[in-house]
Amino acid sequence: MKTKSYALGLALALSMPWLAYAEDPAPGPANTTIDLKYWVEFANQGNPAAQYGLGYRYANGQGVERDDAQAVDWYRKSADQGNAQAQYALAYMYASGRGVDADLKQANDWYLRAAQRGNADAQYAIGYSYANGRGMDVDKEDAVSWYQKSATQGQAQAQYALGYMYANGLGIDEDKAIALGWYRKAADQGRSDAQYAVGYMYDNGQGTEEDQKQAVAWYKKAGDQGSAQAQYAVGYSYANGRGVEQDDAEAYSWYTKAAEGGRADAQYAVGYSLANGTGVARDYRQALQWYRKAADQGRPEAQYAIGYLYANGQGVKVDDGSAVKWYRRAAAQGDVQGEYALAYMYAGGRGVAKDNGKAFEWYGKAAGQGHADAQYALGYMYDNGQGTKPDKAAAASWYRKAADQNNAQGQYALAYLYYQGTGVAKDYGQAADLFRKAAAQGDARAEYGLGYMYYNGHGVPKDSTIAADWFNKAAAKGLPEAQHGLGYMEANGEGPIKDLGPLGQGTAGKRGAGDMTGWVIFHLLMALLP
Numbered sequence: 001m002k003t004k005s006y007a008l009g010l011a012l013a014l015s016m017p018w019l020a021y022a023e024d025p026a027p028g029p030a031n032t033t034i035d036l037k038y039w040v041e042f043a044n045q046g047n048p049a050a051q052y053g054l055g056y057r058y059a060n061g062q063g064v065e066r067d068d069a070q071a072v073d074w075y076r077k078s079a080d081q082g083n084a085q086a087q088y089a090l091a092y093m094y095a096s097g098r099g100v101d102a103d104l105k106q107a108n109d110w111y112l113r114a115a116q117r118g119n120a121d122a123q124y125a126i127g128y129s130y131a132n133g134r135g136m137d138v139d140k141e142d143a144v145s146w147y148q149k150s151a152t153q154g155q156a157q158a159q160y161a162l163g164y165m166y167a168n169g170l171g172i173d174e175d176k177a178i179a180l181g182w183y184r185k186a187a188d189q190g191r192s193d194a195q196y197a198v199g200y201m202y203d204n205g206q207g208t209e210e211d212q213k214q215a216v217a218w219y220k221k222a223g224d225q226g227s228a229q230a231q232y233a234v235g236y237s238y239a240n241g242r243g244v245e246q247d248d249a250e251a252y253s254w255y256t257k258a259a260e261g262g263r264a265d266a267q268y269a270v271g272y273s274l275a276n277g278t279g280v281a282r283d284y285r286q287a288l289q290w291y292r293k294a295a296d297q298g299r300p301e302a303q304y305a306i307g308y309l310y311a312n313g314q315g316v317k318v319d320d321g322s323a324v325k326w327y328r329r330a331a332a333q334g335d336v337q338g339e340y341a342l343a344y345m346y347a348g349g350r351g352v353a354k355d356n357g358k359a360f361e362w363y364g365k366a367a368g369q370g371h372a373d374a375q376y377a378l379g380y381m382y383d384n385g386q387g388t389k390p391d392k393a394a395a396a397s398w399y400r401k402a403a404d405q406n407n408a409q410g411q412y413a414l415a416y417l418y419y420q421g422t423g424v425a426k427d428y429g430q431a432a433d434l435f436r437k438a439a440a441q442g443d444a445r446a447e448y449g450l451g452y453m454y455y456n457g458h459g460v461p462k463d464s465t466i467a468a469d470w471f472n473k474a475a476a477k478g479l480p481e482a483q484h485g486l487g488y489m490e491a492n493g494e495g496p497i498k499d500l501g502p503l504g505q506g507t508a509g510k511r512g513a514g515d516m517t518g519w520v521i522f523h524l525l526m527a528l529l530p
Contacts, residue, residue: 025157027089032058036063051078052086052153059089059098068099072201079110088122093123104135106197115146115242122526123150124158128308131161131170138170151182159186161193167197167206176207187218195222203233203242212243221341228261235269238471248279259290264297271305275314286313300335303327307341311350315425322350331362339366340374347377347386360387375402376410383413383423403434410439412446419449428459439470448472448482455485464489481503 030053039057042050048141055074058067070091080084091110108129114122127146130139144165150158160188165184180201186194202211216237222230235254238247252273258266271290274283288309294302309318309327321460324345330338346355359383366374379398382391396417402410416435418427429473432453438446451470454463468489472483 004270024092024128025121026094027056027092028057028121028302030087045082048075048078048081048083048086051075051081052083055086056088058309059093068093070099070451073097079113082117084114084117084122085118087111087117088119091125104129108135114147115176116180118153120150120153120158121382123147123153124155124161127158127161131165140165142171143437144171146430147346151185153489154189156186156189156191159183159189160191161196163194163197167201176201178207178449184435187221190225190227192222192227192428195225196227196233199230199233200351210424212237214243216243222256223257228258228260228266231255231258231261231264235266238268248273250279252279264294264302266293267294267297268299268302268305271302275305275309284309287411288315295329298333298335300330300338303333304335304341307338309359311341311345319368320345322351326396331365334365334369336366336369336374337371339363340371340377343374343377356381356387358387367401370401370405371395371403372405372407372410375399375411376406376407379410379413392417392425396423403437406437406441408438408443411435411441412443412449415446415449415527416421419453428453432459439473442477444474444482445480447471447477448479449483451482451485455489 022222030049034053036057039050039054043054051074055071055078057064060066072090075086075090075093079090079217087110091107091114092098092109094107096102108126111122111126111323115126123146127150129136130132130141130146132138138366144162147158147162147165151162161388163179165171165179166182167179167220168174173324180198183197183201185310187198195218199215199222201207202214202218205208216234219230219233219237222235231254235251235258237243237251238254239251240246244250252270252407255266255269255273259270271287271294272289273279274290276282283307288306291302291305291309295306303326307323307330309315310326311323312318314321315500324342325439326346327338327341331342332338339362343359343366345351346362347359348354359377363374363378363381367378375398379395379402380468381387382398382446383395384390396414396529399410399414403414405409413529414424415421415431415438418425418431418434420426424430433451435450435453436447439450447470452476453460453469454470455467468486471485473480
Protein backbone atom coordinates (compact mmCIF):
# COMPACT_ATOMS: atom_id res chain seq x y z
CA MET A 1 0.00 0.00 0.00
CA LYS A 2 2.24 2.76 -1.24
CA THR A 3 -0.06 5.50 -2.37
CA LYS A 4 -0.19 9.26 -2.17
CA SER A 5 -3.04 8.93 0.27
CA TYR A 6 -0.59 7.71 2.90
CA ALA A 7 0.28 11.36 3.59
CA LEU A 8 -3.28 11.92 4.76
CA GLY A 9 -3.20 8.58 6.54
CA LEU A 10 -0.16 9.71 8.52
CA ALA A 11 -1.74 13.00 9.46
CA LEU A 12 -4.79 11.15 10.75
CA ALA A 13 -2.88 8.36 12.43
CA LEU A 14 -0.43 10.59 14.22
CA SER A 15 -2.66 13.56 14.95
CA MET A 16 -2.33 14.73 18.51
CA PRO A 17 -5.66 14.53 20.33
CA TRP A 18 -6.99 17.28 22.52
CA LEU A 19 -7.06 16.36 26.17
CA ALA A 20 -9.48 13.50 26.06
CA TYR A 21 -9.22 12.83 29.76
CA ALA A 22 -12.13 14.82 31.13
CA GLU A 23 -12.62 12.22 33.84
CA ASP A 24 -10.88 13.21 37.02
CA PRO A 25 -9.04 10.52 38.94
CA ALA A 26 -11.27 8.75 41.43
CA PRO A 27 -10.75 9.73 45.06
CA GLY A 28 -7.94 7.84 46.69
CA PRO A 29 -8.81 4.85 48.87
CA ALA A 30 -9.19 5.14 52.60
CA ASN A 31 -7.62 2.80 55.13
CA THR A 32 -10.04 -0.10 55.19
CA THR A 33 -8.01 -2.35 57.51
CA ILE A 34 -9.75 -0.78 60.52
CA ASP A 35 -13.01 -2.45 61.48
CA LEU A 36 -16.07 -0.64 60.16
CA LYS A 37 -17.58 -0.12 63.63
CA TYR A 38 -14.56 1.92 64.63
CA TRP A 39 -14.85 4.03 61.49
CA VAL A 40 -18.46 4.77 62.41
CA GLU A 41 -17.52 5.53 66.01
CA PHE A 42 -14.65 7.85 65.12
CA ALA A 43 -16.64 9.52 62.34
CA ASN A 44 -19.52 10.24 64.71
CA GLN A 45 -17.00 11.76 67.11
CA GLY A 46 -16.05 14.21 64.36
CA ASN A 47 -12.74 12.72 63.21
CA PRO A 48 -12.25 14.07 59.63
CA ALA A 49 -10.10 11.15 58.47
CA ALA A 50 -12.72 8.68 59.67
CA GLN A 51 -15.49 10.72 58.10
CA TYR A 52 -13.64 10.61 54.77
CA GLY A 53 -13.02 6.87 55.19
CA LEU A 54 -16.66 6.19 55.93
CA GLY A 55 -17.70 8.25 52.92
CA TYR A 56 -15.30 6.24 50.79
CA ARG A 57 -16.81 2.97 52.02
CA TYR A 58 -20.33 4.14 51.14
CA ALA A 59 -19.17 5.43 47.74
CA ASN A 60 -17.59 2.08 46.86
CA GLY A 61 -19.76 -0.39 48.75
CA GLN A 62 -16.92 -1.59 50.98
CA GLY A 63 -18.38 -3.30 54.03
CA VAL A 64 -21.65 -1.46 53.52
CA GLU A 65 -24.27 -1.23 50.83
CA ARG A 66 -23.24 1.39 48.31
CA ASP A 67 -25.02 4.65 49.06
CA ASP A 68 -23.80 7.75 47.20
CA ALA A 69 -25.98 10.11 49.21
CA GLN A 70 -24.44 8.82 52.46
CA ALA A 71 -21.01 9.10 50.88
CA VAL A 72 -21.64 12.75 50.01
CA ASP A 73 -22.87 13.44 53.52
CA TRP A 74 -19.74 12.04 55.16
CA TYR A 75 -17.41 13.60 52.59
CA ARG A 76 -19.00 16.98 53.31
CA LYS A 77 -18.53 16.63 57.07
CA SER A 78 -14.85 15.91 56.55
CA ALA A 79 -14.44 18.56 53.85
CA ASP A 80 -15.96 21.23 56.07
CA GLN A 81 -13.15 20.51 58.54
CA GLY A 82 -10.57 21.19 55.86
CA ASN A 83 -9.67 17.62 54.87
CA ALA A 84 -8.26 18.06 51.34
CA GLN A 85 -8.87 14.44 50.35
CA ALA A 86 -12.54 14.79 51.30
CA GLN A 87 -12.80 18.15 49.54
CA TYR A 88 -11.54 16.52 46.37
CA ALA A 89 -13.91 13.57 46.81
CA LEU A 90 -16.87 15.89 47.34
CA ALA A 91 -15.93 17.84 44.21
CA TYR A 92 -15.75 14.55 42.32
CA MET A 93 -19.28 13.63 43.43
CA TYR A 94 -20.60 17.03 42.29
CA ALA A 95 -18.81 16.71 38.95
CA SER A 96 -20.14 13.17 38.44
CA GLY A 97 -23.64 13.78 39.76
CA ARG A 98 -23.29 10.97 42.29
CA GLY A 99 -25.41 11.30 45.42
CA VAL A 100 -26.11 14.90 44.51
CA ASP A 101 -27.27 16.82 41.46
CA ALA A 102 -24.39 17.45 39.07
CA ASP A 103 -23.08 20.96 39.64
CA LEU A 104 -19.83 21.95 37.98
CA LYS A 105 -19.63 25.26 39.82
CA GLN A 106 -19.83 23.48 43.18
CA ALA A 107 -17.38 20.90 41.92
CA ASN A 108 -14.87 23.60 40.94
CA ASP A 109 -15.31 25.38 44.28
CA TRP A 110 -14.36 22.22 46.14
CA TYR A 111 -11.60 21.31 43.65
CA LEU A 112 -10.08 24.73 44.25
CA ARG A 113 -10.22 24.36 48.06
CA ALA A 114 -8.50 20.98 47.84
CA ALA A 115 -5.98 22.28 45.29
CA GLN A 116 -5.05 25.17 47.54
CA ARG A 117 -4.32 22.64 50.26
CA GLY A 118 -1.91 20.84 47.94
CA ASN A 119 -4.01 17.92 46.72
CA ALA A 120 -2.37 16.94 43.41
CA ASP A 121 -5.48 15.39 41.89
CA ALA A 122 -7.48 18.51 42.70
CA GLN A 123 -4.76 20.69 41.20
CA TYR A 124 -5.00 18.71 37.99
CA ALA A 125 -8.80 18.83 38.05
CA ILE A 126 -9.04 22.59 38.52
CA GLY A 127 -6.38 23.03 35.84
CA TYR A 128 -8.48 20.96 33.48
CA SER A 129 -11.54 23.06 34.28
CA TYR A 130 -9.60 26.24 33.46
CA ALA A 131 -8.17 24.73 30.27
CA ASN A 132 -11.51 23.55 28.92
CA GLY A 133 -14.03 25.97 30.39
CA ARG A 134 -15.59 23.25 32.50
CA GLY A 135 -18.02 25.15 34.68
CA MET A 136 -15.93 28.32 34.42
CA ASP A 137 -14.36 30.70 31.91
CA VAL A 138 -11.38 29.37 29.97
CA ASP A 139 -8.04 30.60 31.31
CA LYS A 140 -5.09 28.75 29.78
CA GLU A 141 -2.50 30.50 31.94
CA ASP A 142 -4.25 29.51 35.18
CA ALA A 143 -4.58 26.00 33.77
CA VAL A 144 -0.83 25.81 33.20
CA SER A 145 -0.15 27.13 36.69
CA TRP A 146 -2.26 24.42 38.33
CA TYR A 147 -0.94 21.70 36.02
CA GLN A 148 2.59 22.67 37.02
CA LYS A 149 1.76 22.39 40.74
CA SER A 150 0.21 18.97 40.20
CA ALA A 151 2.84 17.69 37.79
CA THR A 152 5.73 18.53 40.12
CA GLN A 153 4.04 16.28 42.69
CA GLY A 154 4.19 13.46 40.15
CA GLN A 155 0.53 13.42 39.06
CA ALA A 156 0.72 11.65 35.70
CA GLN A 157 -2.37 13.20 34.13
CA ALA A 158 -1.08 16.65 34.94
CA GLN A 159 2.33 15.78 33.50
CA TYR A 160 0.71 14.76 30.24
CA ALA A 161 -1.54 17.84 30.24
CA LEU A 162 1.39 20.16 30.93
CA GLY A 163 3.32 18.53 28.08
CA TYR A 164 0.37 19.19 25.81
CA MET A 165 0.23 22.86 26.81
CA TYR A 166 3.94 23.29 26.08
CA ALA A 167 3.69 21.38 22.81
CA ASN A 168 0.91 23.63 21.54
CA GLY A 169 1.81 26.94 23.16
CA LEU A 170 -1.37 27.08 25.22
CA GLY A 171 -1.09 29.44 28.18
CA ILE A 172 2.68 29.33 27.91
CA ASP A 173 5.35 29.76 25.24
CA GLU A 174 5.58 26.75 22.96
CA ASP A 175 8.56 24.54 23.77
CA LYS A 176 8.61 21.07 22.22
CA ALA A 177 11.65 19.93 24.23
CA ILE A 178 9.99 20.76 27.55
CA ALA A 179 6.80 19.16 26.28
CA LEU A 180 8.67 15.95 25.52
CA GLY A 181 10.17 15.97 29.00
CA TRP A 182 6.75 16.12 30.66
CA TYR A 183 5.28 13.55 28.28
CA ARG A 184 8.16 11.26 29.15
CA LYS A 185 7.53 11.58 32.89
CA ALA A 186 3.90 10.60 32.41
CA ALA A 187 4.84 7.84 29.99
CA ASP A 188 7.29 6.36 32.49
CA GLN A 189 4.36 6.06 34.88
CA GLY A 190 2.60 3.92 32.29
CA ARG A 191 0.10 6.38 30.81
CA SER A 192 -0.72 5.19 27.31
CA ASP A 193 -1.69 8.66 26.09
CA ALA A 194 1.72 9.98 27.10
CA GLN A 195 3.49 6.99 25.57
CA TYR A 196 1.73 7.71 22.30
CA ALA A 197 2.69 11.38 22.58
CA VAL A 198 6.36 10.52 23.12
CA GLY A 199 6.21 8.28 20.05
CA TYR A 200 4.65 11.11 18.07
CA MET A 201 7.41 13.51 19.10
CA TYR A 202 10.11 11.06 17.99
CA ASP A 203 8.19 10.30 14.81
CA ASN A 204 8.10 13.95 13.83
CA GLY A 205 11.37 15.19 15.31
CA GLN A 206 9.63 17.52 17.76
CA GLY A 207 11.76 18.45 20.75
CA THR A 208 14.26 15.80 19.75
CA GLU A 209 15.95 14.29 16.72
CA GLU A 210 13.61 12.27 14.54
CA ASP A 211 13.93 8.61 15.46
CA GLN A 212 11.46 6.22 13.85
CA LYS A 213 12.63 3.22 15.86
CA GLN A 214 12.04 5.05 19.12
CA ALA A 215 8.69 6.19 17.83
CA VAL A 216 7.54 2.65 17.08
CA ALA A 217 8.82 1.42 20.45
CA TRP A 218 6.70 3.99 22.28
CA TYR A 219 3.70 3.42 20.04
CA LYS A 220 3.91 -0.27 20.88
CA LYS A 221 3.97 0.46 24.61
CA ALA A 222 0.77 2.42 24.25
CA GLY A 223 -0.72 -0.07 21.81
CA ASP A 224 -0.07 -2.97 24.16
CA GLN A 225 -2.22 -1.12 26.70
CA GLY A 226 -5.08 -0.95 24.22
CA SER A 227 -4.61 2.55 22.78
CA ALA A 228 -6.33 2.32 19.40
CA GLN A 229 -4.56 5.45 18.19
CA ALA A 230 -1.19 3.91 18.96
CA GLN A 231 -2.18 0.56 17.45
CA TYR A 232 -3.08 2.35 14.23
CA ALA A 233 0.26 4.16 14.29
CA VAL A 234 2.13 0.87 14.69
CA GLY A 235 0.17 -0.59 11.79
CA TYR A 236 1.00 2.42 9.68
CA SER A 237 4.69 2.06 10.58
CA TYR A 238 4.73 -1.58 9.46
CA ALA A 239 2.80 -0.77 6.28
CA ASN A 240 5.38 1.83 5.28
CA GLY A 241 8.57 0.46 6.82
CA ARG A 242 8.92 3.41 9.20
CA GLY A 243 11.26 2.40 12.02
CA VAL A 244 10.58 -1.29 11.39
CA GLU A 245 10.98 -3.71 8.51
CA GLN A 246 8.07 -3.28 6.10
CA ASP A 247 5.57 -6.04 6.85
CA ASP A 248 2.01 -5.93 5.52
CA ALA A 249 0.90 -8.86 7.66
CA GLU A 250 2.05 -7.08 10.83
CA ALA A 251 0.39 -3.90 9.62
CA TYR A 252 -2.89 -5.75 9.13
CA SER A 253 -2.61 -7.29 12.60
CA TRP A 254 -2.16 -3.92 14.30
CA TYR A 255 -4.80 -2.25 12.16
CA THR A 256 -7.21 -4.98 13.21
CA LYS A 257 -6.55 -4.34 16.90
CA ALA A 258 -7.28 -0.65 16.44
CA ALA A 259 -10.33 -1.40 14.30
CA GLU A 260 -11.79 -3.70 16.92
CA GLY A 261 -11.31 -0.82 19.36
CA GLY A 262 -13.67 1.20 17.20
CA ARG A 263 -11.18 3.47 15.43
CA ALA A 264 -12.71 4.42 12.08
CA ASP A 265 -9.49 4.99 10.13
CA ALA A 266 -8.27 1.57 11.26
CA GLN A 267 -11.55 -0.02 10.20
CA TYR A 268 -11.01 1.55 6.81
CA ALA A 269 -7.42 0.30 6.70
CA VAL A 270 -8.54 -3.24 7.50
CA GLY A 271 -11.11 -3.01 4.73
CA TYR A 272 -8.48 -1.73 2.33
CA SER A 273 -6.11 -4.57 3.24
CA LEU A 274 -8.84 -7.15 2.66
CA ALA A 275 -9.98 -5.57 -0.61
CA ASN A 276 -6.45 -5.57 -1.98
CA GLY A 277 -5.06 -8.77 -0.43
CA THR A 278 -2.41 -6.75 1.40
CA GLY A 279 -1.04 -8.72 4.35
CA VAL A 280 -4.10 -10.96 4.30
CA ALA A 281 -6.00 -13.06 1.77
CA ARG A 282 -8.24 -10.93 -0.43
CA ASP A 283 -11.83 -11.01 0.78
CA TYR A 284 -14.20 -8.43 -0.67
CA ARG A 285 -17.10 -9.42 1.56
CA GLN A 286 -15.06 -8.91 4.71
CA ALA A 287 -13.68 -5.69 3.26
CA LEU A 288 -17.21 -4.42 2.73
CA GLN A 289 -18.10 -5.12 6.35
CA TRP A 290 -15.13 -3.15 7.66
CA TYR A 291 -15.69 -0.32 5.20
CA ARG A 292 -19.27 -0.17 6.41
CA LYS A 293 -18.15 0.21 10.02
CA ALA A 294 -15.90 3.12 9.07
CA ALA A 295 -18.53 4.62 6.77
CA ASP A 296 -21.11 4.52 9.54
CA GLN A 297 -18.72 6.69 11.56
CA GLY A 298 -18.70 9.18 8.71
CA ARG A 299 -15.38 8.33 7.03
CA PRO A 300 -15.80 9.59 3.45
CA GLU A 301 -13.03 7.43 1.98
CA ALA A 302 -14.85 4.36 3.30
CA GLN A 303 -18.11 5.60 1.80
CA TYR A 304 -16.33 5.98 -1.53
CA ALA A 305 -14.83 2.51 -1.21
CA ILE A 306 -18.26 0.94 -0.63
CA GLY A 307 -19.51 2.72 -3.74
CA TYR A 308 -16.56 1.33 -5.67
CA LEU A 309 -17.33 -2.22 -4.59
CA TYR A 310 -20.96 -1.86 -5.68
CA ALA A 311 -19.98 -0.24 -8.97
CA ASN A 312 -17.57 -3.06 -9.78
CA GLY A 313 -19.39 -6.04 -8.28
CA GLN A 314 -16.66 -6.85 -5.76
CA GLY A 315 -18.09 -8.83 -2.85
CA VAL A 316 -21.59 -7.86 -3.96
CA LYS A 317 -23.62 -7.88 -7.15
CA VAL A 318 -23.12 -4.83 -9.35
CA ASP A 319 -25.56 -2.21 -8.12
CA ASP A 320 -25.06 1.20 -9.70
CA GLY A 321 -27.84 2.72 -7.63
CA SER A 322 -26.13 1.75 -4.39
CA ALA A 323 -22.80 2.90 -5.79
CA VAL A 324 -24.26 6.32 -6.51
CA LYS A 325 -25.74 6.51 -3.00
CA TRP A 326 -22.38 5.89 -1.36
CA TYR A 327 -20.45 8.10 -3.77
CA ARG A 328 -22.90 10.88 -3.00
CA ARG A 329 -22.32 10.52 0.73
CA ALA A 330 -18.59 10.80 0.25
CA ALA A 331 -18.94 13.68 -2.19
CA ALA A 332 -21.22 15.57 0.20
CA GLN A 333 -18.31 15.63 2.65
CA GLY A 334 -15.99 17.07 0.03
CA ASP A 335 -14.19 13.80 -0.65
CA VAL A 336 -12.48 14.32 -4.00
CA GLN A 337 -12.74 10.67 -5.05
CA GLY A 338 -16.44 10.67 -4.23
CA GLU A 339 -16.94 13.86 -6.23
CA TYR A 340 -15.14 12.43 -9.24
CA ALA A 341 -16.96 9.11 -9.04
CA LEU A 342 -20.36 10.78 -8.76
CA ALA A 343 -19.56 12.93 -11.79
CA TYR A 344 -18.55 9.81 -13.71
CA MET A 345 -21.88 8.15 -12.91
CA TYR A 346 -23.82 11.19 -14.09
CA ALA A 347 -21.73 11.41 -17.26
CA GLY A 348 -22.34 7.76 -18.09
CA GLY A 349 -25.91 7.49 -16.81
CA ARG A 350 -24.96 4.75 -14.36
CA GLY A 351 -27.33 4.45 -11.40
CA VAL A 352 -28.80 7.86 -12.23
CA ALA A 353 -30.26 9.50 -15.29
CA LYS A 354 -27.50 10.75 -17.58
CA ASP A 355 -26.98 14.43 -16.78
CA ASN A 356 -24.01 16.26 -18.26
CA GLY A 357 -24.84 19.35 -16.23
CA LYS A 358 -24.50 17.42 -12.97
CA ALA A 359 -21.40 15.67 -14.27
CA PHE A 360 -19.88 19.04 -15.12
CA GLU A 361 -20.72 20.34 -11.65
CA TRP A 362 -19.12 17.44 -9.79
CA TYR A 363 -16.10 17.21 -12.08
CA GLY A 364 -15.62 20.90 -11.34
CA LYS A 365 -15.61 20.30 -7.58
CA ALA A 366 -13.07 17.49 -7.87
CA ALA A 367 -10.95 19.40 -10.38
CA GLY A 368 -10.90 22.38 -8.04
CA GLN A 369 -9.34 20.13 -5.40
CA GLY A 370 -6.56 19.17 -7.79
CA HIS A 371 -7.87 15.80 -8.96
CA ALA A 372 -5.98 15.28 -12.22
CA ASP A 373 -8.49 12.96 -13.90
CA ALA A 374 -11.31 15.32 -13.01
CA GLN A 375 -9.31 18.19 -14.49
CA TYR A 376 -8.97 16.22 -17.70
CA ALA A 377 -12.67 15.33 -17.66
CA LEU A 378 -13.66 18.94 -17.08
CA GLY A 379 -11.43 19.98 -19.96
CA TYR A 380 -13.10 17.37 -22.15
CA MET A 381 -16.55 18.75 -21.31
CA TYR A 382 -15.45 22.28 -22.19
CA ASP A 383 -13.81 20.93 -25.34
CA ASN A 384 -16.98 19.20 -26.50
CA GLY A 385 -19.67 21.40 -25.00
CA GLN A 386 -21.02 18.76 -22.64
CA GLY A 387 -22.90 20.26 -19.71
CA THR A 388 -21.59 23.70 -20.65
CA LYS A 389 -20.96 25.88 -23.67
CA PRO A 390 -17.92 24.85 -25.76
CA ASP A 391 -14.84 26.77 -24.65
CA LYS A 392 -11.56 25.61 -26.15
CA ALA A 393 -9.48 28.02 -24.08
CA ALA A 394 -11.05 26.73 -20.86
CA ALA A 395 -10.53 23.19 -22.12
CA ALA A 396 -6.85 23.91 -22.72
CA SER A 397 -6.52 25.42 -19.24
CA TRP A 398 -7.94 22.35 -17.52
CA TYR A 399 -6.04 19.95 -19.75
CA ARG A 400 -2.89 21.81 -18.77
CA LYS A 401 -3.62 21.44 -15.04
CA ALA A 402 -4.02 17.70 -15.55
CA ALA A 403 -0.93 17.51 -17.77
CA ASP A 404 1.14 19.34 -15.18
CA GLN A 405 0.31 16.49 -12.81
CA ASN A 406 1.66 14.04 -15.39
CA ASN A 407 -1.81 12.90 -16.35
CA ALA A 408 -1.41 11.14 -19.70
CA GLN A 409 -4.93 11.94 -20.90
CA GLY A 410 -4.44 15.61 -20.14
CA GLN A 411 -1.07 15.63 -21.89
CA TYR A 412 -2.53 13.96 -24.96
CA ALA A 413 -5.58 16.23 -25.14
CA LEU A 414 -3.51 19.39 -24.70
CA ALA A 415 -1.06 18.16 -27.32
CA TYR A 416 -3.89 17.83 -29.80
CA LEU A 417 -5.09 21.37 -29.12
CA TYR A 418 -1.55 22.63 -29.79
CA TYR A 419 -1.48 20.53 -32.95
CA GLN A 420 -4.75 22.05 -34.11
CA GLY A 421 -4.13 25.53 -32.77
CA THR A 422 -7.49 25.45 -30.98
CA GLY A 423 -7.79 27.26 -27.66
CA VAL A 424 -4.06 27.88 -27.81
CA ALA A 425 -1.68 29.11 -30.47
CA LYS A 426 -0.67 26.34 -32.87
CA ASP A 427 2.68 24.95 -31.76
CA TYR A 428 3.91 21.66 -33.19
CA GLY A 429 6.89 21.64 -30.85
CA GLN A 430 4.65 21.80 -27.78
CA ALA A 431 2.36 19.19 -29.30
CA ALA A 432 5.23 16.79 -29.93
CA ASP A 433 6.62 17.32 -26.43
CA LEU A 434 3.26 16.57 -24.81
CA PHE A 435 2.64 13.56 -27.06
CA ARG A 436 6.04 12.27 -25.95
CA LYS A 437 5.20 12.65 -22.25
CA ALA A 438 1.92 10.80 -22.64
CA ALA A 439 3.51 8.15 -24.87
CA ALA A 440 6.15 7.52 -22.20
CA GLN A 441 3.27 6.47 -19.96
CA GLY A 442 2.02 4.00 -22.56
CA ASP A 443 -0.87 6.04 -23.95
CA ALA A 444 -1.55 4.41 -27.34
CA ARG A 445 -3.10 7.51 -28.89
CA ALA A 446 -0.08 9.59 -27.85
CA GLU A 447 2.25 6.96 -29.30
CA TYR A 448 0.36 7.22 -32.57
CA GLY A 449 0.34 11.03 -32.37
CA LEU A 450 4.09 11.15 -31.82
CA GLY A 451 4.66 8.78 -34.71
CA TYR A 452 2.47 11.00 -36.87
CA MET A 453 4.57 14.04 -35.93
CA TYR A 454 7.81 12.23 -36.85
CA TYR A 455 6.38 10.94 -40.10
CA ASN A 456 5.41 14.43 -41.21
CA GLY A 457 8.25 16.35 -39.53
CA HIS A 458 5.87 18.42 -37.40
CA GLY A 459 7.74 19.85 -34.40
CA VAL A 460 10.41 17.19 -34.69
CA PRO A 461 12.83 16.13 -37.44
CA LYS A 462 11.09 14.05 -40.12
CA ASP A 463 12.04 10.43 -39.51
CA SER A 464 9.92 7.58 -40.89
CA THR A 465 11.89 4.95 -38.93
CA ILE A 466 11.09 6.58 -35.59
CA ALA A 467 7.53 7.12 -36.81
CA ALA A 468 7.17 3.43 -37.58
CA ASP A 469 8.49 2.52 -34.12
CA TRP A 470 5.81 4.62 -32.45
CA PHE A 471 3.10 3.36 -34.80
CA ASN A 472 4.09 -0.19 -33.95
CA LYS A 473 3.79 0.50 -30.21
CA ALA A 474 0.30 1.90 -30.66
CA ALA A 475 -0.74 -0.79 -33.15
CA ALA A 476 0.34 -3.51 -30.72
CA LYS A 477 -2.23 -2.08 -28.33
CA GLY A 478 -4.93 -2.39 -30.95
CA LEU A 479 -5.24 1.26 -31.97
CA PRO A 480 -6.88 1.26 -35.44
CA GLU A 481 -5.30 4.55 -36.52
CA ALA A 482 -1.80 3.17 -35.90
CA GLN A 483 -2.57 -0.04 -37.74
CA HIS A 484 -3.91 2.01 -40.63
CA GLY A 485 -0.79 4.18 -40.55
CA LEU A 486 1.52 1.21 -40.75
CA GLY A 487 -0.52 -0.20 -43.63
CA TYR A 488 -0.31 3.14 -45.42
CA MET A 489 3.47 3.29 -44.99
CA GLU A 490 3.90 -0.22 -46.29
CA ALA A 491 1.67 0.43 -49.29
CA ASN A 492 2.99 3.86 -50.24
CA GLY A 493 6.53 4.17 -48.94
CA GLU A 494 7.64 7.72 -48.09
CA GLY A 495 5.05 10.45 -48.13
CA PRO A 496 2.60 12.13 -45.80
CA ILE A 497 -0.11 10.03 -44.20
CA LYS A 498 -3.24 11.66 -45.48
CA ASP A 499 -6.58 11.94 -43.72
CA LEU A 500 -5.29 10.57 -40.44
CA GLY A 501 -5.32 13.00 -37.52
CA PRO A 502 -3.67 12.10 -34.25
CA LEU A 503 -6.95 12.68 -32.39
CA GLY A 504 -10.60 12.90 -33.21
CA GLN A 505 -10.71 10.19 -35.87
CA GLY A 506 -11.89 6.64 -35.31
CA THR A 507 -12.74 5.06 -31.97
CA ALA A 508 -9.74 6.46 -30.13
CA GLY A 509 -10.97 10.02 -30.31
CA LYS A 510 -14.62 9.52 -29.40
CA ARG A 511 -14.55 8.76 -25.71
CA GLY A 512 -16.62 11.06 -23.57
CA ALA A 513 -15.91 12.19 -20.04
CA GLY A 514 -18.07 9.34 -18.79
CA ASP A 515 -16.50 6.62 -20.93
CA MET A 516 -12.79 6.72 -20.12
CA THR A 517 -11.05 3.44 -20.71
CA GLY A 518 -10.82 1.06 -17.82
CA TRP A 519 -12.16 3.51 -15.28
CA VAL A 520 -8.56 4.41 -14.65
CA ILE A 521 -9.33 6.73 -11.80
CA PHE A 522 -11.03 4.05 -9.84
CA HIS A 523 -7.98 1.97 -9.22
CA LEU A 524 -8.32 1.50 -5.50
CA LEU A 525 -4.60 1.96 -4.97
CA MET A 526 -4.92 5.56 -6.10
CA ALA A 527 -7.83 6.36 -3.90
CA LEU A 528 -7.77 4.82 -0.50
CA LEU A 529 -6.07 5.15 2.87
CA PRO A 530 -4.08 4.64 4.84
